[in-house]
Amino acid sequence: MSRSQYQCIVVGGGFAGASAAIRLAQKGVKTLLVERADEGGAKNLSGGILWGNDLAAILPDWKATLPVERPVSNKKVGFLSENGPAFVIDFHDPALKTQTVGYAVLRAKTDKWLLEQAKKAGVTVVTGVNVEGLAKQNGRVVGVQQSGETTYADVVIVADGANSRLTLQGDLRHGHKKLDMDHYALGVKEILKLPRATIEERFGTGTDGGMAGEFVLGRCDGVLAGGFLYTNQDTLSLGVVINLPSMKNQGELTTHDVVEQFRNHPYIQSLVKGAELVEYGAHLVPEGGYQAFSELCGDGVLVVGDAAGFCFSNGIVIQGMNYAVRSGICAADAVAHAVKVGDFSAVTLAQYERNLESDGIMDDFRNFKNVSKFLWNPRLFQKYPDFLANVFRRMLKAEGPKKKMRAHLTEAMKESGVSKADILRDGLNGGMNL
Amino acid sequence: MSAHSAPAQVPKNVAGGGHGHVAAPDREASPLAKLPKLDVKARLGAAKFVTDGHDFAHITVDPDICDTCPHEMCINTCPAKCFEFVNGRMQFTYEDCVECGTCDIVCTPGSVKWTNPRASFGVNYRYG
Ligand SMILES: Cc1cc2nc3c(=O)[nH]c(=O)nc-3n(C[C@H](O)[C@H](O)[C@H](O)COP(=O)(O)OP(=O)(O)OC[C@H]3O[C@@H](n4cnc5c(N)ncnc54)[C@H](O)[C@@H]3O)c2cc1C
Ligand code: SF4
Ligand code: SF4
Numbered sequence: 097m098s099r100s101q102y103q104c105i106v107v108g109g110g111f112a113g114a115s116a117a118i119r120l121a122q123k124g125v126k127t128l129l130v131e132r133a134d135e136g137g138a139k140n141l142s143g144g145i146l147w148g149n150d151l152a153a154i155l156p157d158w159k160a161t162l163p164v165e166r167p168v169s170n171k172k173v174g175f176l177s178e179n180g181p182a183f184v185i186d187f188h189d190p191a192l193k194t195q196t197v198g199y200a201v202l203r204a205k206t207d208k209w210l211l212e213q214a215k216k217a218g219v220t221v222v223t224g225v226n227v228e229g230l231a232k233q234n235g236r237v238v239g240v241q242q243s244g245e246t247t248y249a250d251v252v253i254v255a256d257g258a259n260s261r262l263t264l265q266g267d268l269r270h271g272h273k274k275l276d277m278d279h280y281a282l283g284v285k286e287i288l289k290l291p292r293a294t295i296e297e298r299f300g301t302g303t304d305g306g307m308a309g310e311f312v313l314g315r316c317d318g319v320l321a322g323g324f325l326y327t328n329q330d331t332l333s334l335g336v337v338i339n340l341p342s343m344k345n346q347g348e349l350t351t352h353d354v355v356e357q358f359r360n361h362p363y364i365q366s367l368v369k370g371a372e373l374v375e376y377g378a379h380l381v382p383e384g385g386y387q388a389f390s391e392l393c394g395d396g397v398l399v400v401g402d403a404a405g406f407c408f409s410n411g412i413v414i415q416g417m418n419y420a421v422r423s424g425i426c427a428a429d430a431v432a433h434a435v436k437v438g439d440f441s442a443v444t445l446a447q448y449e450r451n452l453e454s455d456g457i458m459d460d461f462r463n464f465k466n467v468s469k470f471l472w473n474p475r476l477f478q479k480y481p482d483f484l485a486n487v488f489r490r491m492l493k494a495e496g497p498k499k500k501m502r503a504h505l506t507e508a509m510k511e512s513g514v515s516k517a518d519i520l521r522d523g524l525n526g527g528m529n530l
Numbered sequence: 531m532s533a534h535s536a537p538a539q540v541p542k543n544v545a546g547g548g549h550g551h552v553a554a555p556d557r558e559a560s561p562l563a564k565l566p567k568l569d570v571k572a573r574l575g576a577a578k579f580v581t582d583g584h585d586f587a588h589i590t591v592d593p594d595i596c597d598t599c600p601h602e603m604c605i606n607t608c609p610a611k612c613f614e615f616v617n618g619r620m621q622f623t624y625e626d627c628v629e630c631g632t633c634d635i636v637c638t639p640g641s642v643k644w645t646n647p648r649a650s651f652g653v654n655y656r657y658g
């Protein structure tokens with residue numbers, strides 16, 4: 097074997113790969129990061145709200161320099177009935193403009209910045225190179241292949257995202273040769289341009305705040321989909337996340353129709369009217385949770401971020417960038433440990449799994465094990481949006497003797513085909529899982 | 531036939547291929563069915579692509595396998611409308627592909643063979 101020029105090769109320059117590489121360089125590990133896009137972020141797409149402060153572990157001043165769009169100071173959660181009504185909870189908190197909990201981001205900007213930080217930290221960053229496979233010798237990963245050539249390293253961190261070709265090629269998915277439809281949703285997204293002043297006036301965000309909205313899309317056809325709408329500086333991020341199995345037997349309905357229908361809902365229309373489409377794209381979202389993780393380590397290899405399945409999605413809220421950062425850091429620390437002891441076997445690299453445990457990532461995924469089951473509950477999409485609309489219509493109709501809320505509920509339940517037992521069960525399930 | 535017929539779609543040769551439509555839910559009742567449809571190809575024009583020459587298709591399909599497909603989910607799910615039956619034969623156009631990977635996942639019969647485009651080619655997001 098030729099002598100490795102790098103101790104570690106990271107494949108993929110998204111949040112997971114960049115975070116891993118930066119941490120490695122900070123710990124003095126000679127690291128090469130390979131990204132297939134010509135410029136960081138050009139292949140990446142998220143909603144997206146970057147929640148939390150996880151980057152601070154490697155980049156303490158990130159809030160001062162990461163190109164973000166707007167801090168979330170207004171959160172909307174809504175049910176949109178396909179018949180037009182909308183039931184929306186609208187939470188405004190001006191304090192969140194300064195005590196930030198999340199920022200709307202655009203990946204073409206953030207990921208480029210992340211790769212710049214990696215370079216500054218001492219990582220050798222190569223863009224415009226598509227890694228074709230993991231190179232193995234005697235079952236052990238020894239480097240990466242590209243155009244028939246192998247670049248060697250003691251260990252490879254696979255961070256190639258949701259559509260992870262390398263875990264498939266490298267046989268790191270428990271024997272599966274294909275990703276499982278039940279464990280992925282499809283996100284379809286549009287960027288809509290709207291003048292900054294219009295955004296600030298229409299959404300009431302001010303110059304220093306932003307809106308993050310997530311919506312259950314009521315549909316009688318059985319398609320399970322959530323919609324999102326986020327304010328950026330002078331654009332809006334609008335999209336849907338669609339449960340793939342629910343697209344089966346849907347005649348000629350397509351995923352691009354679903355995003356179209358979301359944008360055309362009267363409530364959403366009122367927020368996006370006049371905006372001009374400037375980009376359209378799509379990306380997979382891992383949502384299989386704990387049951388769907390790839391193998392996390394092997395001899396000479398670790399898997400992080402979306403590639404491993406560290407993304408939490410329930411169709412409405414997605415958290416993946418923060419887990420990408422955290423899993424990347426956990427893997428980097430395991431590699432630094434392996435470098436110290438001079439052993440890169442799966443046994444030593446399993447330190448990664450212990451790091452994931454102590455970081456709390458594993459507990460998060462264990463606790464949320466059933467959330468996607470709850471949220472892709474067909475009742476939520478087929479019945480509740482209409483049910484809520486019916487309740488409120490009844491309450492607002494001022495005809496006849498005033499009825500008690502309870503009577504409105506009973507009648508609306510009848511009309512929407514929802515039973516008391518359903519509501520109780522779903523309410524309990526929701527409460528226990530959230 | 532549902533009210534969801536896409537504009538200008540060439541009807542498939544149902545008799546020839548055996549890929550007759552699986553019964554779709556009745557959408558006549560839903561107001562969603564009455565919405566105007568934007569051409570997805572026009573929407574894709576907004577994304578920036580660097581198209582690889584015609585010598586390298588990063589995804590290939592085997593139309594013979596498609597002839598026997600029980601669900602044709604690639605057509606329902608591909609966000610870029612790259613899959614279409616034309617005169618009863620599956621026709622795949624990779625140029626508009628946004629590299630999401632969905633077709634590989636949903637193609638249970640195994641017609642789709644998926645790889646990343648060569649470096650520097652394919653979709654190039656300016657926002658993402
Ligand atoms: C529609 C949508 C909405 C979302 N909303 C949110 C949100 O609001 N908040 C949130 O936290 N998360 C959100 N997510 C999830 C989030 O985007 C992901 O969890 C996150 O991007 C994962 O980071 P990653 O680094 O693991 O993978 P990615 O960001 O996908 O990065 C993978 C990188 O690897 C590169 N690559 C792939 N293959 C190769 C190869 N063979 N050779 C070289 N380079 C390669 C890619 O070009 C890419 O740069 C959303 C996702 C989608 C699709
Ligand atoms: S799902 Fe696969 S086999 Fe079926 S029509 Fe599409 S490409 Fe062909
Ligand atoms: S990868 Fe996505 S965009 Fe490309 S052909 Fe497949 S489904 Fe369509």
